[in-house]
Amino acid sequence: MPNILDILLSPFMIRALIAVVLIAFVASTAGSFTVYRGLTFLVAGVAHAALAGAALAILLDMYGIIPGFPEILGAAVFAIITALIAGYVGRKGESERMEVAIGVSFALTMSIAILLISMIKEYAVRAWGLIMGDILLLTEKDLLLLAITTLIVVFTTLLFYKEFVFVSFDMEGATAYGVRAELYHYIMLLLIALSVVVVLKGVGAILVYAMIVVPAAAANQFSKNTTSVMIWSFFIALFGGLVGLIVAALYVNVAPSAIAGLIVTVFYFIALIFSRR
């Protein structure tokens, strides 16, 4: 069907395809450490904080307080602050305490987001764009930002891979064996926060969880080692994203990220059923 091929080769679709590949890299690196650390809730918390940050940026721009204030910067600042607060609470490795802190900042930033969105009525659609996301509407600038961030996340993860694994496994032991565990703990959280912010525009605040956390969670059900989790989560995320795009190319009114979200969650449930752990 040449029709579909035309759509798949159109510039917006090619940008979307590149984005899907980049998101798969983020899912396999930042995503797997999110799962290891038991911090999947952080992804949801940070996504909603980013939303509040973006809404604030829109407000500052709209009222001419800081004209042209970029949404992504507002989003990144809020996301990083949330990650650092959660990180501070859990700096000794207590994930349970972090969950509570994330929950509280979730409530705070969500309240701020809703308050701000209600104040920017006519521009609220811009904020809604971030809640829903649209991978087909990514600009070249968005894509460049996603590419740079992916590069940073992948490079840092590979560089400190061994340390990240050790800290995720046993923070106290890592410190005792001479690893600067607290430093790596914060680096990991920053990478997760940055990943969420850049993926947000493509898949939306709600489904960012599906794309970052779920592929790694599925892979972790059946993988014997961390390398295998990385490889499998990459392909699960990639497969979900590609199917999403193809379905969107076939049926114009379907949101690709929603299809991708459905696909990866199906992977998770299949992995859950068949894993013998």
Next chain:
Amino acid sequence: MSNTYAIVVENLTVKYGEEVALEDISFKLEHPSFLTIIGPNGSGKTTLLKSVLGLIKPEKGSIKVFNMDVLKDATKARHMVGYVPQRERISTNVPIRVADIVLMGRLARYGPLTVPSKYDVEKVREALELVGMVDFWDKRFSSLSGGQQQRVLIARALAVEPKMLLLDEPFSAVDIPTQREILNLLYNLRLQKNITVVLVTHDVNPVVECSDKIMILNKKLIAYGKPDDVIKDDILLKAYGVAVKIIAHEGICYVLSGDTHA
């Protein structure tokens, strides 16, 4: 017979905010020896271990490990020590092989981006053989039983070729036979490999006979010395606040040559 000390603690006071965790602790531990630290919950046992590792800055006092200050010479001092944390604090979310866990401790010392050498792998194998877990090389840690996990963690500590092992509650949540196996293993390490073993436990019964020294802690140093001098009703009453019955199990710490299976 020797005047090398594994640990020398002088006037150690540790506070968490306003709360005193340890008060004016002083003691010397000869090398090699087997020290058991007991005391009720919240008595500062873990705090003392962490202080010896240099993980906690004391309010007052000094700690030396093999004559090196644990804060000033932190890196060197830590290289003497293999640490076995409480198993409950370890995440089972990470899919990681037994061999990689044991390798972890060694590699941590080299810094980022290092690959293990043949020698590293050899040390890992030796350590796993020592704890009787070499057949589990490729197994995922989370698939092991509590006692097996504990032995892997001991292997990780041994792989760094320590002169001293510090263990935090190594017998928690393992059954009695496994407890004995682990205890035998530790006892043999002290006897045959000349490794000083320091362990923290809330259950003194199984360890009395193996220990060269017993320390009873309740924020202050209640007693420290040979088991016979320390395990007395009045001392235990002082530490725990209630009468604690100690039953001496005979023949728990028999020495085994080669194989560690009882």
